[in-house]
Amino acid sequence: MTLYFLGGGNMAAAIIAGLRRAAYPHAVAVAERCADKRARLHAQFGVQTLESLPPQLHGDDVLVLAVKPQDMAEACAGVDTGGALVLSIAAGLPVSALSQMLGGTRRIVRIMPNTPAAVASGVSGLYAAEGASAHDRERADAVMRSCGECVWLDTEEQMHAITAVSGSGPAYVFYLLNALQQAAQTLGFSPEHAKMLSLATFRGAVDLAAQSSDDFAVLQQQVTSKGGTTHAALASLRRDDVAQAVTRAAHAAAHRSREMAQTAP
Numbered sequence: 444m445t446l447y448f449l450g451g452g453n454m455a456a457a458i459i460a461g462l463r464r465a466a467y468p469h470a471v472a473v474a475e476r477c478a479d480k481r482a483r484l485h486a487q488f489g490v491q492t493l494e495s496l497p498p499q500l501h502g503d504d505v506l507v508l509a510v511k512p513q514d515m516a517e518a519c520a521g522v523d524t525g526g527a528l529v530l531s532i533a534a535g536l537p538v539s540a541l542s543q544m545l546g547g548t549r550r551i552v553r554i555m556p557n558t559p560a561a562v563a564s565g566v567s568g569l570y571a572a573e574g575a576s577a578h579d580r581e582r583a584d585a586v587m588r589s590c591g592e593c594v595w596l597d598t599e600e601q602m603h604a605i606t607a608v609s610g611s612g613p614a615y616v617f618y619l620l621n622a623l624q625q626a627a628q629t630l631g632f633s634p635e636h637a638k639m640l641s642l643a644t645f646r647g648a649v650d651l652a653a654q655s656s657d658d659f660a661v662l663q664q665q666v667t668s669k670g671g672t673t674h675a676a677l678a679s680l681r682r683d684d685v686a687q688a689v690t691r692a693a694h695a696a697a698h699r700s701r702e703m704a705q706t707a708p
């Protein structure tokens with residue numbers, strides 16, 4: 444069995460890094476049209492790289508569709524899956540559209556991973572089409588478990604929500620990290636110290652939250668002295684409606700995912 448990737452960009456590289464760290468036992472090959480990226484993937488991970496997929500895959504192979512949604516129809520044209528299991532990580536593209544692009548195959552699992560897969564700290568939402576067997580689900584789970592946690596979804600509709608929360612989510616965290624770094628610089632720290640302080644604060648808070656049985660709101664209270672500094676900062680965040688802004692951002696992502704599904708070929 445070979446695990447093929449169609450597209451070797453950011454997300455494919457993150458998954459391959461996770462697979463390598465977890466010593467994934469099967470051969471991995473990447474079809475990537477850009478020669479520079481092929482060379483980088485081969486040098487970094489030792490995977491086989493190809494300009495395009497072989498003329499026909501084997502029934503035991505697994506094909507990961509990892510091109511941008513708008514490139515998917517063109518990339519899939521002429522691909523003969525040979526009955527292989529297809530895993531699509533593309534945002535928005537429904538099983539029905541993917542099946543149509545791949546000559547009617549129903550053996551499809553949709554996956555919404557995230558880039559922390561690269562350090563085995565990812566979380567993936569998975570949804571199995573009706574044509575995928577229990578064994579297919581296990582194989583998809585085995586690929587993504589090597590990159591972090593897996594959450595199986597009951598309906599395809601839930602893919603929009605998981606895309607908005609954990610698929611796009613790392614970008615929200617990097618946005619906030621960057622904002623705290625910028626704030627630290629305006630308070631007089633060098634860029635290096637500002638980066639270290641922001642990162643250590645996020646990491647420490649996440650580690651604490653992960654190891655605590657308290658809700659996030661209780662942990663927040665434990666930092667906040669009456670009339671103190673945190674109280675002043677939180678009052679400012681509330682005035683700026685930051686919690687609502689985060690909700691609006693996640694809903695914008697889910698809305699965009701639905702739009703992409705509606706306009707899929």
Ligand SMILES: NC(=O)C1=CN([C@@H]2O[C@H](COP(=O)(O)OP(=O)(O)OC[C@H]3O[C@@H](n4cnc5c(N)ncnc54)[C@H](O)[C@@H]3O)[C@@H](O)[C@H]2O)C=CC1
Pocket residue numbers: 449450451452453454455474475476477480494495508509510511512514517518519532533534555556557558610611
């Ligand atoms: N970047 C992220 O955080 C996440 C991305 N995704 C999904 O992953 C997919 C890929 O996204 P990225 O890796 O960010 O994009 P990317 O642009 O970094 O990678 C796509 C790669 O596909 C290659 N490609 C395009 N057409 C091709 C073809 N016909 N044959 C071979 N290679 C071809 C491109 O050269 C490029 O390297 C998208 O569908 C996206 O929705 C899902 C979850 C998270």
Ligand SMILES: O=C(O)[C@@H]1CCC=N1
Pocket residue numbers: 534606610611
């Ligand atoms: O921005 C996107 O469309 C992709 C899907 C989730 C993260 N990146």
